Amino acid sequence: MTNPTAAVLGLGAMGSAITACLRDTGHATVVWNRTAAKTEPHAEAGSRAAATVAEAVTAADVVLVVLFDHASVREHLEPVAAELKGRTLVNLTTTTPNQARATAAWAAEHGLTYLDGAIMATPDMIGTPASRLLYSGDRSAYDTARALLETLGAADYQGEDAGLASLKDMALLTAMYQMFGGLFQAVAMMRTVGATAADTAGEVGGWLGAILPHLGRFGAELDRAAHNSGDHDPARGQDVDFARAAVGALITAAREQGVGADLLEPLMRHLDELAATGRGTADWISVADQLPIA
Numbered sequence: 001m002t003n004p005t006a007a008v009l010g011l012g013a014m015g016s017a018i019t020a021c022l023r024d025t026g027h028a029t030v031v032w033n034r035t036a037a038k039t040e041p042h043a044e045a046g047s048r049a050a051a052t053v054a055e056a057v058t059a060a061d062v063v064l065v066v067l068f069d070h071a072s073v074r075e076h077l078e079p080v081a082a083e084l085k086g087r088t089l090v091n092l093t094t095t096t097p098n099q100a101r102a103t104a105a106w107a108a109e110h111g112l113t114y115l116d117g118a119i120m121a122t123p124d125m126i127g128t129p130a131s132r133l134l135y136s137g138d139r140s141a142y143d144t145a146r147a148l149l150e151t152l153g154a155a156d157y158q159g160e161d162a163g164l165a166s167l168k169d170m171a172l173l174t175a176m177y178q179m180f181g182g183l184f185q186a187v188a189m190m191r192t193v194g195a196t197a198a199d200t201a202g203e204v205g206g207w208l209g210a211i212l213p214h215l216g217r218f219g220a221e222l223d224r225a226a227h228n229s230g231d232h233d234p235a236r237g238q239d240v241d242f243a244r245a246a247v248g249a250l251i252t253a254a255r256e257q258g259v260g261a262d263l264l265e266p267l268m269r270h271l272d273e274l275a276a277t278g279r280g281t282a283d284w285i286s287v288a289d290q291l292p293i294a
């Protein structure tokens with residue numbers, strides 16, 4: 001059986017890596033990019049360069065969209081709804097869950113086969129075992145495109161709700177950005193005594209590696225408490241009062257060194273709120289239960 005032909009819309013760092021990977025795995029590729037010059041190296045490497053989105057779409061079985069954001073996706077897909085009919089449309093552009101659902105609803109209105117995707121990889125990881133992509137929406141679209149999608153990285157279908165891949169992407173990226181925020185705070189503190197950022201990054205990496213196993217324990221404990229009406233009392237680990245003292249010391253130490261503590265202050269506010277509502281002896285991980293907005 002011949003491989004499906006893929007159109008790739010968007011040849012930034014990610015679209016280029018995806019196109020190269022598809023070519024390397026024996027797929028015919030047709031590429032379009034707003035700035036046409038970016039199609040040239042791909043044409044030299046064997047892809048077909050399309051002058052318009054419509055030309056790219058009509059040449060393909062599977063259309064992969066790797067543009068900048070939701071607005072650019074809608075701007076370029078809406079005029080080619082008719083051409084997209086009968087093809088499998090996979091949007092890998094990072095969007096919010098509701099934006100993914102809105103694009104899925106638009107696709108359904110036009111009778112299009114639509115799958116939303118989220119890339120848990122950097123461009124250099126595409127096509128390697130370290131690459132994982134999440135998908136959600138039309139299950140038959142996923143099944144149709146699956147073999148092609150699996151060339152990009154592990155393919156992980158999340159469910160029929162088109163927003164699910166994006167939601168998990170956003171949750172994982174939230175944890176990642178908070179971790180990087182922690183690194184920047186540590187670098188700023190250690191620079192006050194002349195430590196290089198590289199040294200601090202090495203120290204932070206070692207420390208985070210050592211405490212990473214706690215994530216699984218926290219998750220299990222949060223689930224256990226959720227099944228017991230949110231009861232975190234008595235604390236199995238650190239309690240709220242202990243965590244308030246610990247995080248309070250971090251904030252004080254940063255300020256003593258002349259470094260802002262505004263990345264830590266929101267966490268402290270949640271701990272204060274728990275203490276103020278009589279939860280000082282609850283497990284501090286109950287901060288997770290404080291976050292939903294009523």
Ligand SMILES: NC(=O)c1ccc[n+]([C@@H]2O[C@H](COP(=O)([O-])OP(=O)(O)OC[C@H]3O[C@@H](n4cnc5c(N)ncnc54)[C@H](OP(=O)(O)O)[C@@H]3O)[C@@H](O)[C@H]2O)c1
Nearest residue numbers: 010011012013014015034035067068072093094119122123
């Ligand atoms: N890079 C990563 O590590 C990574 C990881 C996961 C997910 N992603 C997601 O993958 C998508 C692409 O990222 P990237 O790294 O390839 O970004 P990038 O290198 O900055 O490229 C952006 C692409 O979007 C195009 N674009 C921007 N605005 C446009 C518009 N209004 N109309 C048409 N095209 C437009 C650019 O075209 P021009 O060449 O004409 O400017 C270019 O092809 C993003 O949604 C990103 O969040 C990236």
